[in-house]
Amino acid sequence: MKKLRISFLMLLLIASASVFADWAPANVQASLKKLYPTANDVAWLRDYEYYVANFMLNGFDTKVWFSADGKWAMKQTDWETMDQAPAAVFNTFSMSQYAGGEVQNVTYVEFPEWQSMVAVEIGMSNSETKYQLLFTVKGDLIRVRNVTYMYNILGASTFL
Numbered sequence: 001m002k003k004l005r006i007s008f009l010m011l012l013l014i015a016s017a018s019v020f021a022d023w024a025p026a027n028v029q030a031s032l033k034k035l036y037p038t039a040n041d042v043a044w045l046r047d048y049e050y051y052v053a054n055f056m057l058n059g060f061d062t063k064v065w066f067s068a069d070g071k072w073a074m075k076q077t078d079w080e081t082m083d084q085a086p087a088a089v090f091n092t093f094s095m096s097q098y099a100g101g102e103v104q105n106v107t108y109v110e111f112p113e114w115q116s117m118v119a120v121e122i123g124m125s126n127s128e129t130k131y132q133l134l135f136t137v138k139g140d141l142i143r144v145r146n147v148t149y150m151y152n153i154l155g156a157s158t159f160l
Contacts, residue, residue, distance in 0.1 A: 024051040024066070031070035036062075047156040050074075065156060073160055077108040082120070084108070088139025089118045096141065098122055098131060107154055117142065119154055 024032075024044045028051045032039060036057065045052040050065045050073060061078040082090050085106055093099060101122035109117045120133045132153050134142040147153045 024053070025068065025070075027070040028066045028068070031066055031072065032064060035072060036064070047152070048160075050156050050160065065160065072112055074156075075110045076154060077110075079106040079108055082106055085118055085120075086137050086139065089120075089135045089137065092135060092139040092141055093120060093133065096133070098124075098133060098144070100125060101131070104130065109154065109159065111159070121147065121153070 032042065032053045036053075036055075039053065039055045039057065041055060043054045045054060047065065049068060051068070053064045053066070055062055057077070063076045063078075064072065065074040067073055079085065082093070082103055085093075085108075101124045103120060104123050105119075105121040107119045107121075109119055116137050118135045118137060120135065121130060122133065123130050128148060129146065130148045132143075132145050132147045134144075136142060152158075
Protein backbone atom coordinates (compact mmCIF):
# COMPACT_ATOMS: atom_id res chain seq x y z
CA MET A 1 0.00 0.00 0.00
CA LYS A 2 2.84 2.35 0.85
CA LYS A 3 4.50 1.75 -2.54
CA LEU A 4 1.21 2.50 -4.28
CA ARG A 5 0.82 5.77 -2.38
CA ILE A 6 4.40 6.84 -3.17
CA SER A 7 3.92 5.93 -6.84
CA PHE A 8 0.72 7.97 -6.92
CA LEU A 9 2.45 10.98 -5.34
CA MET A 10 5.31 10.74 -7.85
CA LEU A 11 2.81 10.62 -10.71
CA LEU A 12 1.06 13.73 -9.36
CA LEU A 13 4.39 15.53 -9.05
CA ILE A 14 5.38 14.71 -12.62
CA ALA A 15 1.95 15.70 -13.95
CA SER A 16 1.96 19.01 -12.07
CA ALA A 17 5.44 19.87 -13.36
CA SER A 18 4.35 19.34 -16.95
CA VAL A 19 1.22 21.47 -16.43
CA PHE A 20 3.34 24.49 -15.49
CA ALA A 21 6.04 23.99 -18.11
CA ASP A 22 5.91 26.31 -21.14
CA TRP A 23 3.56 28.68 -19.39
CA ALA A 24 3.45 32.40 -18.74
CA PRO A 25 0.56 34.68 -17.73
CA ALA A 26 -1.53 36.19 -20.52
CA ASN A 27 -0.16 39.72 -19.95
CA VAL A 28 3.43 38.44 -20.28
CA GLN A 29 2.59 36.54 -23.46
CA ALA A 30 0.85 39.65 -24.83
CA SER A 31 3.96 41.74 -24.11
CA LEU A 32 6.08 39.25 -26.03
CA LYS A 33 3.73 39.32 -29.03
CA LYS A 34 3.72 43.14 -28.97
CA LEU A 35 7.54 43.31 -29.00
CA TYR A 36 8.13 40.31 -31.27
CA PRO A 37 4.99 39.59 -33.31
CA THR A 38 6.78 37.00 -35.44
CA ALA A 39 7.98 34.93 -32.46
CA ASN A 40 6.85 31.34 -32.96
CA ASP A 41 7.50 28.11 -31.11
CA VAL A 42 8.11 29.98 -27.87
CA ALA A 43 9.31 27.94 -24.90
CA TRP A 44 8.69 29.59 -21.55
CA LEU A 45 11.05 29.22 -18.60
CA ARG A 46 11.28 30.76 -15.15
CA ASP A 47 14.37 32.54 -13.85
CA TYR A 48 13.67 33.66 -10.30
CA GLU A 49 10.66 36.00 -10.57
CA TYR A 50 11.08 36.50 -14.31
CA TYR A 51 9.34 34.74 -17.19
CA VAL A 52 11.77 33.93 -20.01
CA ALA A 53 10.61 33.46 -23.59
CA ASN A 54 13.01 31.35 -25.64
CA PHE A 55 12.60 31.38 -29.44
CA MET A 56 14.48 31.78 -32.71
CA LEU A 57 14.71 35.30 -34.16
CA ASN A 58 16.58 36.05 -37.39
CA GLY A 59 18.35 32.70 -37.13
CA PHE A 60 19.63 33.26 -33.58
CA ASP A 61 18.51 31.67 -30.33
CA THR A 62 16.85 34.52 -28.44
CA LYS A 63 15.75 34.79 -24.80
CA VAL A 64 13.62 37.64 -23.50
CA TRP A 65 13.01 38.24 -19.78
CA PHE A 66 9.73 39.77 -18.55
CA SER A 67 8.64 40.70 -15.05
CA ALA A 68 5.36 39.27 -13.76
CA ASP A 69 3.56 42.48 -14.78
CA GLY A 70 4.70 42.03 -18.39
CA LYS A 71 7.51 44.60 -18.48
CA TRP A 72 10.50 43.77 -20.64
CA ALA A 73 13.61 43.38 -18.47
CA MET A 74 16.35 41.86 -20.67
CA LYS A 75 16.98 40.28 -24.07
CA GLN A 76 19.79 37.95 -25.02
CA THR A 77 20.76 37.00 -28.55
CA ASP A 78 23.08 34.01 -28.72
CA TRP A 79 25.64 34.82 -31.43
CA GLU A 80 27.76 31.81 -30.41
CA THR A 81 30.93 33.09 -32.16
CA MET A 82 32.77 36.40 -32.48
CA ASP A 83 31.59 36.70 -36.11
CA GLN A 84 28.62 38.90 -35.12
CA ALA A 85 30.42 40.91 -32.43
CA PRO A 86 31.20 44.57 -33.14
CA ALA A 87 34.73 45.16 -34.44
CA ALA A 88 35.59 47.16 -31.30
CA VAL A 89 34.73 44.16 -29.08
CA PHE A 90 36.70 41.79 -31.29
CA ASN A 91 39.72 44.10 -31.25
CA THR A 92 39.68 44.59 -27.47
CA PHE A 93 39.29 40.85 -26.91
CA SER A 94 42.08 39.94 -29.33
CA MET A 95 44.45 42.32 -27.52
CA SER A 96 43.52 41.09 -24.04
CA GLN A 97 45.26 38.52 -21.85
CA TYR A 98 42.31 36.19 -22.58
CA ALA A 99 42.86 36.08 -26.35
CA GLY A 100 44.63 32.72 -26.07
CA GLY A 101 41.51 31.10 -24.68
CA GLU A 102 38.88 29.27 -26.71
CA VAL A 103 35.72 31.29 -27.33
CA GLN A 104 32.86 29.05 -26.19
CA ASN A 105 29.94 31.44 -26.57
CA VAL A 106 29.16 35.04 -27.46
CA THR A 107 25.88 36.64 -26.38
CA TYR A 108 24.49 40.09 -27.08
CA VAL A 109 22.58 41.36 -24.04
CA GLU A 110 20.12 44.29 -24.22
CA PHE A 111 18.26 46.13 -21.46
CA PRO A 112 15.50 48.76 -21.52
CA GLU A 113 17.43 51.26 -19.36
CA TRP A 114 21.09 50.17 -19.40
CA GLN A 115 23.69 50.03 -22.11
CA SER A 116 23.87 46.88 -24.20
CA MET A 117 26.68 44.42 -23.57
CA VAL A 118 28.49 41.62 -25.33
CA ALA A 119 29.22 38.63 -23.09
CA VAL A 120 32.08 36.41 -24.21
CA GLU A 121 32.60 33.08 -22.48
CA ILE A 122 36.04 31.58 -22.92
CA GLY A 123 37.75 28.42 -21.78
CA MET A 124 41.42 28.59 -21.01
CA SER A 125 43.82 26.23 -22.78
CA ASN A 126 44.89 23.12 -20.88
CA SER A 127 42.53 24.00 -18.05
CA GLU A 128 38.91 23.64 -17.00
CA THR A 129 38.84 27.32 -16.10
CA LYS A 130 36.18 29.41 -17.83
CA TYR A 131 35.81 33.18 -17.80
CA GLN A 132 33.00 35.52 -18.71
CA LEU A 133 34.08 38.83 -20.22
CA LEU A 134 31.53 41.64 -20.44
CA PHE A 135 32.13 44.35 -23.04
CA THR A 136 30.26 47.47 -24.06
CA VAL A 137 29.42 47.57 -27.76
CA LYS A 138 32.18 50.18 -28.05
CA GLY A 139 34.71 47.57 -26.91
CA ASP A 140 35.29 48.65 -23.31
CA LEU A 141 35.87 45.69 -21.00
CA ILE A 142 33.43 46.14 -18.10
CA ARG A 143 33.96 43.01 -16.04
CA VAL A 144 35.79 39.69 -15.99
CA ARG A 145 34.70 36.86 -13.75
CA ASN A 146 35.61 33.25 -13.27
CA VAL A 147 32.52 31.16 -14.11
CA THR A 148 34.14 27.73 -13.99
CA TYR A 149 31.68 26.27 -11.49
CA MET A 150 28.73 28.56 -12.09
CA TYR A 151 25.36 27.70 -13.62
CA ASN A 152 23.18 30.13 -15.61
CA ILE A 153 25.92 32.73 -15.92
CA LEU A 154 23.74 35.03 -18.05
CA GLY A 155 20.52 34.79 -16.06
CA ALA A 156 18.59 37.16 -13.84
CA SER A 157 21.04 36.69 -10.95
CA THR A 158 23.82 38.16 -13.11
CA PHE A 159 22.07 41.24 -14.48
CA LEU A 160 18.68 41.88 -12.90
